[in-house]
Amino acid sequence: MTNEAQAVDVDTLWREHCRNAVRKFVMHAVVIDNQPVLERVEEIKFFAGESATIVDEGMGDNLPELTAEVSEETGDGAKSSTEEAESEDEAIAEERKRDKAGAGEGIILAHNLNVRELSDAFAEEEIACAFVFPEDKDTDEEKIFRRVMLASMPADIVVIDWYLRDTNPNLTKRILKTIAEKDHAEKGRLRLICVYTGQTNTDVVTRDAVAELTAGGLISNKIDEKGGLASGKHHCLLVLNKQDVHGAALPTRILEAFTALSDGILPSFALAAVAAIRRNVHHIITRFSCDLDAAFVTNRLITDPPSDVSELIRELFVSECDAALGLDKVADNYLERDSIALWLDVKGQPKGQFAYNSYSIDRAFINGLLQDGIKEGKIKVGDVEKKFPEDKRVLLSHALHGTEFEAKTGECKFSRHIALKREAFGMSKLHSDEGWVPSLTLGTILRRTETEDGKTTKRYFYCLTPACDTLRLNDEERMFLMIEIDVSQGKTNLIIAEEGGIHTALHIVPHPRKVRTFKFRGDGKTGRVLARSPVEGEADMPIYYFDSTPEQFVWLGEVRRNRANRDMADLNREWLRFGIHDSELLRIAGKTKVKILGN
Numbered sequence: 001m002t003n004e005a006q007a008v009d010v011d012t013l014w015r016e017h018c019r020n021a022v023r024k025f026v027m028h029a030v031v032i033d034n035q036p037v038l039e040r041v042e043e044i045k046f047f048a049g050e051s052a053t054i055v056d057e058g059m060g061d062n063l064p065e066l067t068a069e070v071s072e073e074t075g076d077g078a079k080s081s082t083e084e085a086e087s088e089d090e091a092i093a094e095e096r097k098r099d100k101a102g103a104g105e106g107i108i109l110a111h112n113l114n115v116r117e118l119s120d121a122f123a124e125e126e127i128a129c130a131f132v133f134p135e136d137k138d139t140d141e142e143k144i145f146r147r148v149m150l151a152s153m154p155a156d157i158v159v160i161d162w163y164l165r166d167t168n169p170n171l172t173k174r175i176l177k178t179i180a181e182k183d184h185a186e187k188g189r190l191r192l193i194c195v196y197t198g199q200t201n202t203d204v205v206t207r208d209a210v211a212e213l214t215a216g217g218l219i220s221n222k223i224d225e226k227g228g229l230a231s232g233k234h235h236c237l238l239v240l241n242k243q244d245v246h247g248a249a250l251p252t253r254i255l256e257a258f259t260a261l262s263d264g265i266l267p268s269f270a271l272a273a274v275a276a277i278r279r280n281v282h283h284i285i286t287r288f289s290c291d292l293d294a295a296f297v298t299n300r301l302i303t304d305p306p307s308d309v310s311e312l313i314r315e316l317f318v319s320e321c322d323a324a325l326g327l328d329k330v331a332d333n334y335l336e337r338d339s340i341a342l343w344l345d346v347k348g349q350p351k352g353q354f355a356y357n358s359y360s361i362d363r364a365f366i367n368g369l370l371q372d373g374i375k376e377g378k379i380k381v382g383d384v385e386k387k388f389p390e391d392k393r394v395l396l397s398h399a400l401h402g403t404e405f406e407a408k409t410g411e412c413k414f415s416r417h418i419a420l421k422r423e424a425f426g427m428s429k430l431h432s433d434e435g436w437v438p439s440l441t442l443g444t445i446l447r448r449t450e451t452e453d454g455k456t457t458k459r460y461f462y463c464l465t466p467a468c469d470t471l472r473l474n475d476e477e478r479m480f481l482m483i484e485i486d487v488s489q490g491k492t493n494l495i496i497a498e499e500g501g502i503h504t505a506l507h508i509v510p511h512p513r514k515v516r517t518f519k520f521r522g523d524g525k526t527g528r529v530l531a532r533s534p535v536e537g538e539a540d541m542p543i544y545y546f547d548s549t550p551e552q553f554v555w556l557g558e559v560r561r562n563r564a565n566r567d568m569a570d571l572n573r574e575w576l577r578f579g580i581h582d583s584e585l586l587r588i589a590g591k592t593k594v595k596i597l598g599n
Helices: 003-025 081-086 090-100 115-124 141-152 170-185 202-215 247-262 265-279 281-287 290-302 307-327 330-334 337-346 363-372 394-401 404-419 561-575 584-591
Strands: 028-032 050-055 063-068 128-132 157-160 191-197 222-224 229-231 235-241 378-381 384-387 420-423 444-452 455-463 477-487 494-498 502-507 515-521 545-547 552-559
Touching: 003 247, 003 265, 003 337, 028 141, 115 128, 115 247, 128 141, 141 170, 157 170, 157 247, 170 191, 170 202, 191 202, 191 247, 202 222, 202 229, 202 235, 229 247, 235 247, 247 265, 265 281, 265 307, 265 330, 265 337, 281 307, 290 307, 307 330, 337 363, 363 378, 363 394, 394 404, 404 420, 404 494, 420 494, 444 494, 455 552, 494 552, 515 545, 552 561
Parallel strands: 028 128, 028 157, 157 191, 191 235
Antiparallel strands: 050 063, 222 229, 229 235, 378 384, 420 552, 444 455, 444 552, 455 477, 477 502, 477 515, 494 502, 545 552
């Protein structure tokens, strides 16, 4: 196989890998059009002696504009086609209106939306398709808008006509902008929007549709107006002409475009993982049977604190979701060696050339890591073992990202994602219809700003109060234990994002000398310390505050529970540390290969 053929084969394999994840994930589509029909008309018939020019009214029923053939004769008796058109009497115009509805020998419409054809095509792709058909005679546009939005919000795919009413796109534009606003508030709602129109100038439609999505907060970083395609990090816009792409081919074109949103190892894994949970969701529900209600209530009532049992049920639910991933072998199929090797091939990795000692971190070096991993600080490249010390392993990230700067950006984002359950100024979804606000608990990260002698200083704090002591504070004050976090001066073990997406490197030292205490008042209804809701108008970047006496803290995020438990255990170990309890040589032997007995 030639290198070119091999490259094509790798691209095909990778695209199929990503498309499989998309096929598993996409389950719901909604189609909005005001000209539905049940059958597709395969031809357009004309009146004898007339030619036709397609006139797109944008309503799904583009009509041939009928004109008489131009006479080749000259003289006063000859009339142009324009003149004949202007001289048509009212009876002919009325006849053409009847023809528009499909009557008689006149025009048979070719641009309506064939519901049966489209429904069958989506069913072949295992996608459930709903339809919304606004009627032209319905004057209540707000009712139509509300119906369309209710149907669109849960859908993975939204297919919409450009002209829904009054031969103008205003309603469609409003719908696109509102969808964008709601998806933007979700901090990464994955969706494909297809404008499926009779308009032939799809470049203009694409430009106008992109403008509406942008106004709603969805930024497209790739725009191809002539190709009718635009995409951002989490959304894709596809503009297709009904004459060029029949309903039977529409789902395939949409899934091909959707695949661009899964072009990566982790996106494909996430799509397949959610799909696995969806497929097993009914079984998961049966695992939480009402037969267990009495036992749950009993245990909650007699457990101190009772919220521990609620947390246990949440963990059980997550465990059931994890079991669903195991059944579908999602991690094996999307995160292991074969997928990584395919990704390395199709992405042309490594992107950068970095060297350590006498060898390069090249593809052979990476293949050695992929095949055998690191053992006692060494890797095997071919038949040769090479040292790869911990302080040099960052070079691998540089090589895969392409530059040191890109590596730092990517690693910061990845480390935040692993360490933090929620973050105030990152990609965490904080908007909630239930009015969610953060609560002060084990793992909460806070910031306090102090000004002294005209100098402003930021101080960071990490709540290590046991979770059970953060509950049942019914309008009473309680002291919370925290440790102050150092801004990194070299060592870093936590990275957070602050306003404007600026990364701040911190160093947590779980030592008693870092312990601080602050007093907070619990909420009388929930029994927890709740943050103040953001000020009205700060929806894009809400800032949550916790009030102590007399300090005010900004909420920066919440560390994942397993990390917080580990840090609290480290603090406890330091607190209980006392004197010498072993011989020094035995202590050293426990950390190194120094031998005390034998040779």
